[in-house]
Amino acid sequence: MRLEARGLVRIFPDGTKALDGADLEIATPCFMVLSGPNGSGKTVLARHFVGLERPQAGSVLADGVPVERCLAETRRRVGFVFQEPEHQILGITAGEDVEFGIRRRVPDQEERRRRASRALEAVGLAGTEDRLASALSGGQKRRLAVASALASDPELVILDEPFNGLDPEGAAGLLRILLGLRERGVGILLVTHDLEKCLAHADRLAVLGSGRVAADGTPGELWDRLPALGLRRSPGGPDRLREMTWLD
């Protein structure tokens, strides 16, 4: 599937201009990293892709159709992991939380339970089905958010700073999950500052600055410009790219 943001503008009531003509296109399959300094508009842009923000100017298209006209379908097709995992917990227990997202797609309760258990296991939360979601640790809540977003087999998944709060094993585990999805043709839009954890695997990097996409290309193409774009990278040439991963 293809998601396109065209000329997005978002000005908040206090006058903050979060997006100022942002253009970004993502089509499956892909592993795209979206980065940029704090406050550059990454979260606001990502939220537009699934209709959590309405365009004030410009448009967001899903396979050419304005997202507001195919909202339910887009949300079914696109998994979304919030920057603040607390904001997406909808179930009382961890198991219920994952099941909630697939309640329509998987009407059979037993099958739903099995799927939820598998999704929890995949993120390292095996056996937590009956634990209170609100009582999970920060990193466990993030893992739960990933499990819930992936349980519905999305065509494309958008993850907003998903490495935050994850321990090294959790971050590597998440990266492995994303690479597995990529292999199956799922699209990945990974919003992150942690380029050193993942950039080696990205086939595209977009960098936001002042509410616009300031750079968009392969990591190799953008390598020399990264410091000027406010991003950290290993010293040296683009051959150092392959070190920018948390996988051995």
Ligand SMILES: Nc1ncnc2c1ncn2[C@@H]1O[C@H](COP(=O)(O)OP(=O)(O)OP(=O)(O)O)[C@@H](O)[C@H]1O
């Ligand atoms: N609800 C809001 N009301 C007012 N301003 C907001 C609101 N949400 C975001 N902003 C502002 O919009 C700008 C972009 O915010 P956004 O959260 O998209 O940044 P970001 O690139 O995701 O930053 P970070 O790296 O810290 O996650 C910031 O200046 C932020 O303060």
Ligand SMILES: [Mg+2]
């Ligand atoms: Mg953000």
